[in-house]
Each structure stands twice: as structure tokens, then as C-alpha cells.
Amino acid sequence: MDTAAYAAEAAIEADHWWFVGRRLLFAELIRGFGLPRDAEILDVGTSTGTNLRLLRDLGFARVTGVDQSPDAVRFCAEKGLGAVQLGDIRALQLPDQCFDLILATDVIEHVDDDLTALQELHRVLRPGGYLLLPVPAFHLLWGLQDDVSHHKRRYRLRNLLKLLDIADLSPQQYFYFNYLLFLPILAARRLMRILKIRIASEGEINTGWLNRMLITLFRFDVETAPRLQPPFGVSALVVATRSLS
Secondary structure, three states: OOOHHHHHHHHHOOOOOOHHHHHHHHHHHHHHHHOOOOOOOOEOOOOOHHHHHHHHHOOOOOEEEEEEEHHHHHHHOOOOOEEEEEEEEOOOOOOOOEEEEEEEEOHHHHOOOHHHHHHHHHHHHHEEEEEEEEEEEHHHHHHHHHOOOOOOOOOHHHHHHHHHHOOOOOOEEEEEEOOHHHHHHHHHHHHHHHHHHOOOOOHHOOOHHHHHHHHHHHHHHHHHHHHHHOOOEEEEEEEOOOOOO
């Protein structure tokens, strides 16, 4: 991700509607796993700390953060969100089968070999452990944020589920979310491309009243998406496990 994009994210992730809504969704799913507070958790691809903030607020203390960017490590430290290791999701310097929960949120789209990344997550996940895996969805939505984030691809659920099967990870729940804003975001990204608008991050396109409105809308979205199973969304999410055998 561009350094300017990291800086932009670091400035907004605590309060921006997108990060607030995602944390609400992830928190609800994590509570449903019934993990003890001393569970070993890995946040791989911490970026500027939005998941570390969530895990701290949920009361988890044994959290390992890994990111390949020194910028991410620095921003997490500056915000007091814990020490983050430099590392590559495709070759983690971590023992086998050591985590009860892995968060890999909007990460595998950044690497050329996403299958190797998933196989590495399988290696460090304990049998019966959970993998929380959201990714950007639908190549049709490719826009500025994909460019500044150095994405390699966006996904359809069917393709993602095939990769997980090859990596020997078993999907337990999967759905698209951010479906209510699918068409507005599509239109906005097409317009930005036509007008050749360049900014550090799409997250900068915001105001106080707009952010409050979108938090309300996105809250409804993430509360309903797991039940409604919409056929499209700006993001796709899979909860997978490693089998006990």
C-alpha cells in the first residue's frame, strides 16, 4: 500500500464509517466463536491497527500482529495498539498450529500467490481454530482504492471457496456485505476514473454528517448481510476452520 494511503488510514480508522462498521461485524462473529480471553490470536496484515483496536476492546490480551510494511508497524506503535512484527503472510515466522483465531482482513488480495498465503494460514491455525477472511469483491468495482492499496485482484465467493478447499480450510459461513452501497460505490468509482481524480485514499471523501449517516446505513448492512445472503456486495467474507483430524 502507498505510504500516503497508510497515513490516510491511520488518521481515520478509529471513526470512519467503513472501519467502524467492519469492526461491528467482526466483533459479532468473534463473540459467536466463544473463545476464552486468553485465546491465542493472530492479526496478519494489521495495516494501521483497526483489528488490534477491536481485539483490545473485546478483552483479548494474547494477540500477535504481523504486517509486511514498516509504516504499518510504526503507526500501530504510535497509537499504542501493541508491537507488530514485520512478516510475510506467505512465510510466517511462527510455529505450526499455534493460533485459535486468525484475522486476515483484506490481505490475500495484496499477494501474487494467494493460495500459498492460505496454506500458510492453515499451517499456523490450530485444529478447530477459526479463520476470519474478508476480501474485496467483484472486479467490476475496481477503483482508486485498489490502485493505492496495490491489490492484485477482487474476488467472487465461488472462487474464494475453491481456494479454501485446496488449502484444506473448511468454510462454515460466507456471504457478501456492504451490499447497500454497491451501486453508489460503483458509480462513484467510475466517475472518479473518468474525471481522473487522485487522492491518497477514498476514505478521505467524507464529512461529519455523511460519516454519521453512513455509519447508520452500514450498521444495518452488516447486521442483515449474514442472514439475507445478498448475491453481491463490495466485500465478501468467509469464516473457515481447520479440521480436528
